[in-house]
Amino acid sequence: MTKRIGLAVVLLASIIFPRVFPNPAVMTIAIFTLLYATATVAWNIFSGYTGYIALGHAAFFGIGSYALAIMCVNWRIPGGNIPFVLVPVAGLIAAIFSIPIGWISLRVRKHTFVVITIAIFFIMQPMAFNLRSITQGSIGISLPIPHWSNVSFHLPFYYYALAMLILAQIVSWWIRNSKYGLGLLAIRDDEDRALGLGVNTGPTKLIAFVISAFFVGMVGALHAYFQGSIYPAFAFDPLFDIAIALMGFLGGLGTLSGPILGALILEPTQRYFTIQFSANGYYLIIYGAQKVLFRLWISIG
Amino acid sequence: MTLIVDTVITGILTGGIYALMASGLTLIFGVMDIINVGQGALVILGAYLSYFLQQKFHIDLFAGLLITMPVMFLLGLLLEWAFIRPIKRDRPTLSILVTFAIALIIEGILGIAFTNNVVQLQAWYVTASFQVGEFYIAYIYVFGFGLSVILLAGLYWLLYRTKFGYSLQATMQDRTAAQLIGIDVERVSMITFGIGVALAAAGGMVYGATYAFNPGSLYDLISRLLVIIILGGMGSLRGALIASLGMLVIEDVTSVIWSPIWATTVFFILLIIVMIVRPQGLFGRLEGRKQ
Numbered sequence: 001m002t003k004r005i006g007l008a009v010v011l012l013a014s015i016i017f018p019r020v021f022p023n024p025a026v027m028t029i030a031i032f033t034l035l036y037a038t039a040t041v042a043w044n045i046f047s048g049y050t051g052y053i054a055l056g057h058a059a060f061f062g063i064g065s066y067a068l069a070i071m072c073v074n075w076r077i078p079g080g081n082i083p084f085v086l087v088p089v090a091g092l093i094a095a096i097f098s099i100p101i102g103w104i105s106l107r108v109r110k111h112t113f114v115v116i117t118i119a120i121f122f123i124m125q126p127m128a129f130n131l132r133s134i135t136q137g138s139i140g141i142s143l144p145i146p147h148w149s150n151v152s153f154h155l156p157f158y159y160y161a162l163a164m165l166i167l168a169q170i171v172s173w174w175i176r177n178s179k180y181g182l183g184l185l186a187i188r189d190d191e192d193r194a195l196g197l198g199v200n201t202g203p204t205k206l207i208a209f210v211i212s213a214f215f216v217g218m219v220g221a222l223h224a225y226f227q228g229s230i231y232p233a234f235a236f237d238p239l240f241d242i243a244i245a246l247m248g249f250l251g252g253l254g255t256l257s258g259p260i261l262g263a264l265i266l267e268p269t270q271r272y273f274t275i276q277f278s279a280n281g282y283y284l285i286i287y288g289a290q291k292v293l294f295r296l297w298i299s300i301g
Numbered sequence: 302m303t304l305i306v307d308t309v310i311t312g313i314l315t316g317g318i319y320a321l322m323a324s325g326l327t328l329i330f331g332v333m334d335i336i337n338v339g340q341g342a343l344v345i346l347g348a349y350l351s352y353f354l355q356q357k358f359h360i361d362l363f364a365g366l367l368i369t370m371p372v373m374f375l376l377g378l379l380l381e382w383a384f385i386r387p388i389k390r391d392r393p394t395l396s397i398l399v400t401f402a403i404a405l406i407i408e409g410i411l412g413i414a415f416t417n418n419v420v421q422l423q424a425w426y427v428t429a430s431f432q433v434g435e436f437y438i439a440y441i442y443v444f445g446f447g448l449s450v451i452l453l454a455g456l457y458w459l460l461y462r463t464k465f466g467y468s469l470q471a472t473m474q475d476r477t478a479a480q481l482i483g484i485d486v487e488r489v490s491m492i493t494f495g496i497g498v499a500l501a502a503a504g505g506m507v508y509g510a511t512y513a514f515n516p517g518s519l520y521d522l523i524s525r526l527l528v529i530i531i532l533g534g535m536g537s538l539r540g541a542l543i544a545s546l547g548m549l550v551i552e553d554v555t556s557v558i559w560s561p562i563w564a565t566t567v568f569f570i571l572l573i574i575v576m577i578v579r580p581q582g583l584f585g586r587l588e589g590r591k592q
Contacts, residue, residue, distance in 0.1 A: 053394040053397075055397060104573055104577065105576070107576055107580040108580045110393070111330075111334070111393045111535065112581075114393060114397060115336055115527050115530070115531055116572075116576070118524075118527055119527045119528045119531060120569075120572075122520065122523065122524030123524060123528075123565065123566070123569040123572075126521075126524075126565045126566075127566065127569075130565075238401075238520065239405075242401050242402075245394070245398060246398055249394075249395070249398070
């Protein structure tokens with residue numbers, strides 16, 4: 001019962017949050033935090049539950065971004081509400097891409113899997129640069145700009161991101177409490193025994209991979225729309241991989257609320273540092289040092 | 302036709318340089334079960350160290366290795382002791398996060414110290430070339446290839462002819478068992494990491510002399526190195542050597558007969574084919590079914 005009240009309070013607080021802090025800088029940080037929280041929850045659905053640590057989800061983030069940008073440009077969609085409708089479509093496209101990627105990379109066991117996901121990500125980024133006819137290469141693509149007034153500009157993004165987070169969390173919760181989720185956890189604990197006990201491990205893993213790619217693709221699409229323009233280096237950002245994995249680890253791998261907690265702790269601090277130090281190269285150093293510190297914290301507690 | 306022959310020869314020569322960097326990476330994985338994503342950054346750091354020595358003290362690139370390799374070896378020991386050893390659980394994954402953080406820090410420091418402008422190491426053998434048949438090859442390719450042959454031969458000698466090498470192999474095969482028969486596994490891991498980083502320094506020097514680079518080049522490097530060690534089979538030294546030569550030849554040939562833009566994509570396609578046909582890589586052992 002207390003848990004339900006707590007949940008209701010958190011939900012209410014996040015709904016009225018924009019009314020209390022209408023400051024655009026705060027709202028921007030809040031939106032990024034929600035986006036990263038969604039991505040971490042989605043990442044956790046696959047990596048947390050199965051124990052297969054994927055470090056290439058930025059590829060789906062990038063595919064989602066580009067899918068939305070290309071749809072908007074090709075169909076000449078004006079800024080406004082229509083791109084929001086297209087965000088799930090972009091997620092779906094990312095999910096479709098994830099099927100062959102998952103099928104190939106899930107043929108190997110854990111350690112090699114990690115490296116393959118990284119490798120696949122690092123190959124997607126140059127492709128975004130090189131497939132100029134589709135992605136316009138390093139020039140990037142500009143998305144339509146919504147015509148809302150300055151005061152309420154952030155609100156639709158905020159609530160959309162919040163809705164995505166809630167949806168992802170419900171899916172995560174549902175998986176955790178279903179027979180399917182038990183199969184995933186069995187894979188994490190002992191894949192061969194799970195196979196022996198009748199868990200169809202291959203499709204089980206792949207489905208979780210695709211679900212998490214879908215959400216990460218949506219996050220990428222909304223992120224692109226919010227930023228207004230995308231470039232290969234930012235759409236396919238290795239920092240994104242590391243960030244969501246670190247958030248997942250920080251909050252507790254395979255837990256329900258852990259990923260959100262991790263994102264809530266890490267993302268605002270990262271944004272703050274980036275804003276403070278982005279003018280010079282120091283933010284990379286701080287970024288790295290911060291990760292090392294958090295890692296030490298993880299290994300202690 | 303001569304163009305193809307020329308490309309194949311250049312591919313083999315550059316492949317030798319990649320073999321140097323990849324062997325460090327695969328060795329570290331084999332012994333310590335960690336994936337050093339920072340290897341690309343360490344290679345670039347090695348290149349910048351050579352650059353620094355050359356610009357400030359006018360030390361020849363190859364002579365400079367006598368300084369940079371021991372320095373990088375010590376740096377490797379330090380990194381292992383400070384960041385890798387404290388990781389007690391989830392080693393493979395957390396080690397990736399940590400080494401990635403190290404890579405970011407190195408990238409940031411290099412960006413401040415040397416700016417993000419593209420530089421290339423200079424020496425007479427970088428620009429001068431000699432004629433083989435109908436085409437020209439810059440001396441640096443041959444010298445670099447010679448260097449990697451010497452260093453890799455030294456590595457093989459160390460692995461298969463010395464007591465340290467035996468303990469290293471034992472650790473590779475079974476960490477716990479090696480510990481039980483009295484091998485100081487921590488010390489072996491530390492030295493292995495140091496060797497891997499020192500090899501990155503040597504690879505970095507030749508890389509810096511053959512390609513223009515800046516601190517951001519590490520992403521390009523690490524993606525290739527990772528694909529190479531997957532293809533060769535994780536932890537297999539022989540696999541890494543053959544995969545480097547093969548991949549670079551294929552990449553160079555693709556860029557000549559098709560377009561340089563698509564050369565990296567060939568890496569991807571090869572990776573997919575190998576993953577479908579032979580998931581454990583060319584020379585990899587099947588991973589234990591127990592984890």
